[in-house]
Amino acid sequence: MAAESGKIDPMHQFEVTPLGGGFNLGGHEVLFTNSALWMVIAAVVLGLFMWGGMRRQLVPGRWQAAVEGFTGFISNMMMANIGTEGRKYTPYVFSLFMFILFCNLLGMLPLGVLGLHPFTVTSHIAITGVLALLSFSIVLVVGFWRHGLHFFSLFVPHGTPLPMIPFIAVIEFISFMIRPFSLGLRLFVAMTAGHVLLKVLSGFVINGFNAENAVIGSVVSLLSFTLMIGISALELLVAGIQAYVFALLTSLYINDAVNLH
Amino acid sequence: MPQIAQLTADNWYLASQLFWLLVVFAGIYVVIGRGMLPKIEATVDARDRKVADDLAAAKAAHAAADALEESYRQQGDASRAAAQKAVSDAKDKAAKDAEKRLAKVDAELGEKLAAAEADVSAARSSAMAEIESVAAEAASELVARLSGVKVAAADAKSAVKAVLHG
Numbered sequence: 001m002a003a004e005s006g007k008i009d010p011m012h013q014f015e016v017t018p019l020g021g022g023f024n025l026g027g028h029e030v031l032f033t034n035s036a037l038w039m040v041i042a043a044v045v046l047g048l049f050m051w052g053g054m055r056r057q058l059v060p061g062r063w064q065a066a067v068e069g070f071t072g073f074i075s076n077m078m079m080a081n082i083g084t085e086g087r088k089y090t091p092y093v094f095s096l097f098m099f100i101l102f103c104n105l106l107g108m109l110p111l112g113v114l115g116l117h118p119f120t121v122t123s124h125i126a127i128t129g130v131l132a133l134l135s136f137s138i139v140l141v142v143g144f145w146r147h148g149l150h151f152f153s154l155f156v157p158h159g160t161p162l163p164m165i166p167f168i169a170v171i172e173f174i175s176f177m178i179r180p181f182s183l184g185l186r187l188f189v190a191m192t193a194g195h196v197l198l199k200v201l202s203g204f205v206i207n208g209f210n211a212e213n214a215v216i217g218s219v220v221s222l223l224s225f226t227l228m229i230g231i232s233a234l235e236l237l238v239a240g241i242q243a244y245v246f247a248l249l250t251s252l253y254i255n256d257a258v259n260l261h
Numbered sequence: 262m263p264q265i266a267q268l269t270a271d272n273w274y275l276a277s278q279l280f281w282l283l284v285v286f287a288g289i290y291v292v293i294g295r296g297m298l299p300k301i302e303a304t305v306d307a308r309d310r311k312v313a314d315d316l317a318a319a320k321a322a323h324a325a326a327d328a329l330e331e332s333y334r335q336q337g338d339a340s341r342a343a344a345q346k347a348v349s350d351a352k353d354k355a356a357k358d359a360e361k362r363l364a365k366v367d368a369e370l371g372e373k374l375a376a377a378e379a380d381v382s383a384a385r386s387s388a389m390a391e392i393e394s395v396a397a398e399a400a401s402e403l404v405a406r407l408s409g410v411k412v413a414a415a416d417a418k419s420a421v422k423a424v425l426h427g
Contacts (some may be wrong), residue, residue, distance in 0.1 A: 016274040028276030036281035091294030
């Protein structure tokens with residue numbers, strides 16, 4: 001929010017700034033950044049949320065019911081997509097889902113009012129890409145571990161006519177290799193686009209009130225502000241949906257590795 | 262665009278991002294995914310099992326209650342039938358006893374009646390004999406008083422007998 005001389009840079013919110021604590025790791029300087037801070041905050045908030053649901057009562061209270069709702073949501077998804085073997089991968093997919101969800105939601109907090117700068121960790125392709133690569137590597141490792149070279153039969157769906165096999169296999173292979181990129185890009189793009197949109201609209205609000213023509217400027221500001229309220233609600237929805245999509249696609253990809261086609 | 266810049270240029274914060282992401286995500290995976298999630302799932306599973314067990318127990322108790330009621334009903338029927346049989350048996354036996362006793366009493370009464378009749382006829386004949394002798398005495402005394410003739414007792418007797426028996 002570099003509001004210098006009325007100019008607002010919607011990209012400034014994605015800037016990573018060092019907060020100190022640097023050390024050298026294999027020739028790279030590793031610093032504690034605002035990105036790392038928000039990851040840690042997400043982890044701590046998530047930990048507190050989960051800790052509140054650990055009372056293990058037979059009849060759950062509200063908090064425990066909420067936590068069990070999340071765990072049940074993910075374990076049902078794993079059960080439906082993979083089967084009983086899916087339970088093994090529930091911890092990973094649950095961690096992934098909750099981490100992405102909390103990062104998405106924490107990035108939406110209106111802390112700018114207090115002068116703080118909330119950083120959306122998932123709006124960086126470096127982060128989402130690594131998470132996507134992690135999912136993809138799990139798929140590869142599990143697939144080759146369980147099926148060996150038979151895992152390549154994934155590229156030839158059942159009932160493909162013999163002359164079509166070379167073409168289908170190439171297409172399936174490309175679509176398989178593209179998975180980590182689409183997985184990482186989808187989350188990154190959704191988060192970035194939403195935050196840029198909000199920032200641009202908030203720029204309209206500020207510039208509208210500062211405009212020379214006060215009447216038109218105010219109208220623009222009020223309209224933009226109304227739009228911002230709606231889009232904020234939409235972005236909250238998108239935060240949940242994108243975390244769900246990431247977890248759902250990961251579970252479907254793991255299903256390919258576990259059960260083939 | 263800072264997100265793309267860190268991938269293309271030799272940027273200072275890519276290493277920091279990846280390092281902290283791996284540290285934080287590994288922490289979340291170990292502490293929450295491996296530590297907390299199984300406990301919560303175990304709680305949910307235990308609850309589901311408890312509910313299923315309780316439902317099964319309730320169903321079993323229901324079936325047991327039904328069986329108990331059935332056996333109770335059968336027992337009731339059986340005991341009612343037994344009671345009816347006992348009553349009819351007792352009735353039969355009582356009727357038979359009464360018949361037997363009645364017959365016995367009847368026979369005794371018959372005997373008594375016969376004995377009494379015999380007594381009566383014996384008494385009558387002895388009374389008759391006495392009357393005869395008394396009448397004979399009286400007749401002979403009368404005759405003696407009136408005529409001074411002594412009549413032999415045997416004659417008097419035969420005369421009285423002839424009069425009495427026509």
